[in-house]
Amino acid sequence: MSYARIAKDGLWDNNVVFSQMLALCPLLAVTGSATNGLGMGLATTAVLLASNTLISAVRHLVSTEVRIPVYIVLIATLVTLVDMGLNAWAHELYKVLGLFIALIVVNCAILGRAESFASKSPVLHAAADGLMMGLGFTFALVVIGGVREILGAGTLFANAHLLLGQGFAFLELTVIPEYRGYLLMILPPGGFLAVGFLLAGKRMLDRRLAARRITAALSLAPSP
Amino acid sequence: MSEYLLMLLGTALVNNVVLVKFLGLCPFMGVSRKMGGALGMGMATTFVLTLATAATWMLEHWMLAPLGIEYLRILAFILVIAAVVQFTEMAIRKTSPALYQVLGIYLPLITTNCAVLGVAILNVQEQHAFVESLLYGFGSALGFTLVLLLFTGLRERLALAQVSEAMAGAPIGFVTAGLLALAFMGFAGLA
Amino acid sequence: MIAALTSLTVLGTSLGLILGLAARFFKVEGNPLVEEIEALLPGTQCGQCGYPGCTGAAQALANGNAPLTLCPPGGRAVVAALAARLGMEADLSGVEDAGPRIAEVREELCIGCTRCYKVCPTDAVLGAAKHIHAVFSEACTACGSCVDVCPTEAILLRPLAPTLQSWGWGKPGLQPLAIAQGMAA
Amino acid sequence: MKLFKMRGGVHPEARKADSSERPIRILPLPPLLHVPLQQHIGAPAKPVVRVGDKVLAGQLVGVGQGHVSAPVHAPTSGTVVAIGDHPAPHPSGLSAATVTIAPDGEGRWFEYEVPADPFALAPDDIAARAGAAGIVGLGGAAFPSSVKLDASRQSGVDTLVINGGECEPYLTCDDRIMRERASEIVTGIRLIQHAVGATRALVGIEDNKPEALAAMRAAAAATDVQIRAVPAMYPMGWEKQMIHALLGREVPAEGRSADIGVLVHNVATAWAVQQAVCQGRPLVSRIVTVSGGAVVAPCNLEVPIGAPVQALFDVCGGFRTTPARLVLGGPMMGQQIARTSVPVVKGTSGVLALTQAEIGLTRPAPCIRCSTCVRACPVGLLPLEIAARVRSDDLAGAVALGLKDCIGCGSCSYVCPSGIPLVHFFNYAKGDLAAQARSKAKQETTRKLAAERSARIERIAREREEAAAARKAAKAAKEAAARAAATTEAAA
Amino acid sequence: MTTIAHSPHARAANSVSRIMATVMLALVPVTLFGFWLNGWPAVYLWTVSLAAALVGEAAALKFQRRAVKPALLDGSGVLTAWLLALSLPPWAPWWIAVVGSLFAVVIAKQVFGGLGQNVFNPAMAARVMLLISFPLEMTIWVPPMSQPGLLDSLAVTFGGGQLDAVSSASLLGHVKTEFSRGLGLEQALAGHYAPLEALWGRRSGSLGETSALLIFIGGVFLLARRTITWHAPVAMLAGVALPALLMNLVAPEHYADPVYHLLSGGVMLAAFFIVTDPVTSPNTALGQLLFGLGCGLLTYVIRTWGSYPEGVAFAVMLMNAATPLIDRNIKPRIYGRTRQGAPLMTRHAKKDAA
Amino acid sequence: MKLDALRARLAYQTVLLGCVVLLTSAALALASRATEADIEAAAMRDLRQSLAQVLPGEYDNDLLTDTLRLDVDEGPTVYRARRAGRVEAVVFQTVARGYAGPVVCIMGVARDGQLLGVRVLSHKETPGLGDKIEPAKDTWIHEFEGKSLGSPTADKWAVKKDGGAFDQFAGATITPRAVVRAVKGGLELFARERSRMLGEMEEGKT
């Protein structure tokens, strides 16, 4: 499998959220704003990268009976490490991401990648897959967070400096000035609605792309 | 007594795991196409979640806390949960093939149902006593099963509806879940 | 530190032991599903599905490696039965149901080579060497094996015309029902 | 007298007065009669005449084959001019095997033996005579009556119900026959009662036919046949509804009325039995209602089987306007036909030429789940749910909801405000299920054949092997013998 | 080629648009009364609701490449917007009506596939959405008969502004507020509630919650025309009244009497016009009884112990969610079968079994 | 392969899972050692920050270690801020019953009974309506600064709608009403327990 394929799968074709429908809990819980989404995404990417690599490395040693416990223990360890690290050295971010750091353990996508990819692939491929899946997930979180934040509060990347440091304060935009806010989008129902409509949007986009590819292929074909 | 009942209602309806706490969403979306599957998933989750809250409570109070090694909590909890799930699966598969038909394929999914770990951790955070823990676990599982069944009923009906191509399937599922969450907001303030 | 390591290791070891024992104790043999699926397939072993006969096809289906629509002779009925058994949703749109068909020997071309007689999985071709062959309609499954082997292309698969018994209403809203062609008075 | 409450049902506009007030007329013989060999449920009859044969009225032209079948007779005297395919009175427009007779206009009858006292006949003899006369149910299903009579006698029924419901709008053929031929009908009823050994006979007539009720009461006065009025509603004429209204008994699903000790026949069937047994006349004609807004003078006609539908309209003055739809039977369950050249058969109770206004809305809108159809269904089904499943090809789901219990009465489609062709969905699904069942049956056959073939091939291979082995052994033995001989020779 | 139609070849004289029109006719009296009570702003708001629904529905249909005209003409979208408008604070700003109507017809209806395909009551979904998104605008009421002139009214609806001056509270909102101040029921109701006034409707509230009497008359009209059946309405009223009676007997100083509950808020409108929505309610009589009862009970529970003063819309949505389950489990008995679906025993089978 | 045969052995599962757990818990134990101090410091920093919000000005003791638990029922933990050993101000928690649940506030009170500041730590009020009690959304919470039991007078410790001195929010009276009442309660508590809170008994003793 080529790295390009792995990248495309992770980012778009087989996106954790938009195609596999996994990792939905963190997706909905932290996407009240784009900033939170970004933070959660990056933390998850780190864990995914590490877990895929580790599991691929030990895959020959693991037997079926205890496969799942072993994988999940490894993942849990990595997550706890991230949790401790963030708490000690990035405390503000830790407060924002709260409970969901712990829940990265059971983020289905991580065990899912371990089972379906890392346990069957060489280390480098697995690492690439982890990275790309993680970035794809981050992408989804940021898009959904962005949509909810813009519609819900009229801003984008508010408080980004808390996450990324003062240097990134320029990201913070007020998209709709004088906006009185559309609470629905920030509350739980809005999360579901946003994901639903974005999924439909991706589907329409994919279809349009496929149609364009076909027309392109047709125009390339020699005319009879 | 009524206190316990209120707690059960509170966890099942007001602070519903799926719609309010955002836990267990993947099985909620994934296993809600057919009523049989949803029922199986609900039963399996109820069983495992209740068992796991009991096991993790003991683990926390008899091992982690006395030894002062709370930082191993996630590790120990998830280990026990995974083992409980896998053991249950194997046992059911052998002893009752009929039940396995119903529950079997959903059991492994429960390991990664974050509701199980989430509820266990919340239990520790809220410092529940043992019986409260059990109720909390059971109530959460009931809440999960309830919304899963409601949602499955809705999705079965939507499968027959003339939803446009782009929305059919998962997208309309999310929209429906959103409206369901909207409805559940009505329980705010109860209990 | 020591307490942490020992307690967790003991926990892990004992869980590993329990799971290992459980795996041994609860071992389940064989897969009854394959037999059940095989019973649903036509059983003509014609190989059109690309597997060595229906058993192979059943195994592939049980392992989830084959689409429900793999068996052309089975048509929509088999797809529906498989979907019901496996609890999957069948996409019937891909199944080409050309309607019932039957093999027909064109007498003027048949040279009586008996090849079709030899390949027919259901003994539907009647005839002897050097004689013109005919097809026994009740037994023909329209599998097409005979068509492939006939040296003179004397065998065709012909659609069976609907009769008053086999005729049925079309699906409303999709195909507005039309009078059988050529009958307009 | 107790009547039992029914659920479901609808009250379509009756439109019966158009034809009910004119006496039955005899249809003049048309130039050709097309008599299909299958006019009943079951196996088609086999022709016993050849082209060119002269036949008399009532003479056998096709014999029934198998257990459930019925013979076919010549409607009048004349010449067989063709035996072959002719468009059938069927919505498919397909053709069916038909005997075409050119009447000679003389109407000479074939002579059958007539018993002096029909009530002295053995019960099975009555059934046999009804069967030989080609009588099938005239209430619509056209099921061979002798089969029903025999089976009922054997399983033992206590009650004979005679169905004078005639709940379909427009149709008045049963109404007219009851008014005009009540005493023959009562005799027929008593014959059937005798044939099956029923202890009582009830006639259920909708209360919107007071004249028929009066005529039948008068005719039955001296007998123990009881005449009962039942409320007018559709589908009161469905036999299970009629049984429930009169007796309060419920026929088990997947069962027949005989299972609860009841036999149901139509009034016209009773008349036909009387004709066959007392007059020796086979079933060669029937009363047909010609009606509909496009017909100039609706009325009831006694029509020889095989007369083209066009002839009936002609006698009634032709069309007032171009009909929007031609229908065989009533508007609720009848079948549309595309041509007027198709013949009248034993099961044809009416021919209607309807205008667009009578048909009503046709463009379907989405189902609004108003559940009017649920309230209308006399069987207690959920038409909207079944149709939704059929629409999305979930036939198993439709069957689980009771698709197979649907009697196709059309009440649901009739009331649906969205104009959804519910019954069409159901009949499409039933057809598909039947096709699946056929292919399944065929699969069973092929499976057996394939197994036989592989067994045979195996056997042949084995035999060949054995033969080869035997040959080898024989050869070896021979050689050994030869060698032995050689050695002995050498030794010698 | 002639197309052959399936039987039946006759149709009852009814249609979807006729049904919708009947319901709208039944809404006319209470709507006119509401206009009279609340003045021009109410008229504007109603008009904006209907217009937004039509435009939104047409756009959604176009976007999905579906036929626009038949769907608009069936009247269901207008009816939805009408019912939504009846549940809004009459002096709400115009954009409340627009956002609400669009949410109702686009998200709660067309996204699901249009008429008949939606699982939640569009009007109620929109009303709940508005309440949680714009709690301020959705909880400001005006005293009855405070009628500004034509132009001032324009400012109320379209100008956005000085509502505080005239703001009042709907009865339920007022009682909830007073409870939270620790006052008893009697003090809370004093001067704010008289059963007779509640019946004919001179009080603050949305167009659809003021005159219980006119709504009742409209409901009886629908019953008489057989557009609706009695099951869901009666069950809903009972679902509210029974627990109210019980609690009132237990502790009259805390729990208001059933009449208060029946005559206040959206109960009457819901009973006759909302729980009777064919699309989102069960399709058997027993199912509708359960559905109505559930709506009533949940309404009472949310009103009495929840944080929202009124629970009708939530209750309806919650029961909408339960409707497929009700329909799944409550079906008519099929002729000749037991409730479980097995064929009834025949004489012979019984004999065999014995 | 040898590994395959080994993997099928019962002991393998046991040892494998045991080893994995051993290794991972060792890793975590080490990590915990490494981060412990930082995590604790971060938690302290958090608390200190929130205290500082209601305690403007400089104090020379560590509030976190100078605490007192009142033995009145459910008495809050009181953090004391000293300058030159004298308690200049105290910070404690107070809980209001808001519209949708408890509103947890901390309030800083100066020696003389003047309010230094009030902040809401957590609440469940309706966003857009009751949540204007957060300083990020509205300045309302600053209204308390400088107020004391005497000013405004006791009967004016209410929202304007109830005839008091404090603003309410349009369409949402309950939340501010509850907060005002809770803060007033806190001040009354301070008045009652003043001497103990300020540690004057101890001082008196010495």
Ligand SMILES: Cc1cc2nc3c(=O)[nH]c(=O)nc-3n(C[C@H](O)[C@H](O)[C@H](O)COP(=O)(O)O)c2cc1C
């Ligand atoms: C023993 C017996 C067997 C019957 N078999 C059939 C049958 O196979 N198919 C059928 O349509 N009617 C059969 N009938 C007739 C039905 O009971 C019934 O009279 C007929 O289907 C027409 O009824 P309907 O028009 O009310 O549906 C049989 C009747 C009896 C007594």
Ligand SMILES: Cc1cc2nc3c(=O)[nH]c(=O)nc-3n(C[C@H](O)[C@H](O)[C@H](O)COP(=O)(O)O)c2cc1C
């Ligand atoms: C919906 C429906 C309506 C029917 N209406 C009548 C009717 O009005 N009159 C009638 O004789 N048979 C009617 N039948 C047929 C009867 O069920 C039954 O088949 C018939 O009375 C049996 O008598 P036969 O065998 O003499 O035809 C109807 C059947 C159905 C399914």
Ligand SMILES: Cc1cc2nc3c(=O)[nH]c(=O)nc-3n(C[C@H](O)[C@H](O)[C@H](O)COP(=O)(O)O)c2cc1C
């Ligand atoms: C959805 C909803 C949310 C509400 N949230 C709050 C709230 O957060 N704080 C509050 O004081 N009142 C809240 N209320 C209560 C109403 O606004 C109530 O009518 C109001 O507090 C009464 O105050 P008034 O006297 O200013 O009208 C809410 C009401 C509703 C319907």
Ligand SMILES: Cc1cc2nc3c(=O)[nH]c(=O)nc-3n(C[C@H](O)[C@H](O)[C@H](O)CO)c2cc1C
């Ligand atoms: C009796 C009756 C009640 C109705 N009630 C509602 C309602 O409460 N809310 C609504 O959006 N539409 C209602 N409708 C209109 C219609 O059913 C609605 O637009 C569909 O829910 C949209 O699919 C009603 C229609 C009828 C006939």
Ligand code: SF4
């Ligand atoms: S195509 Fe069908 S019938 Fe032929 S071998 Fe494969 S499964 Fe069997």
Ligand code: SF4
């Ligand atoms: S198609 Fe040919 S080989 Fe196949 S079953 Fe028919 S006759 Fe036999």
Ligand code: SF4
């Ligand atoms: S009558 Fe028509 S619109 Fe009403 S529920 Fe039945 S199918 Fe749907």
Ligand code: SF4
């Ligand atoms: S056609 Fe079938 S479903 Fe419709 S009313 Fe008649 S029996 Fe019921």
Ligand code: FES
């Ligand atoms: S992330 Fe929670 S269940 Fe998948």
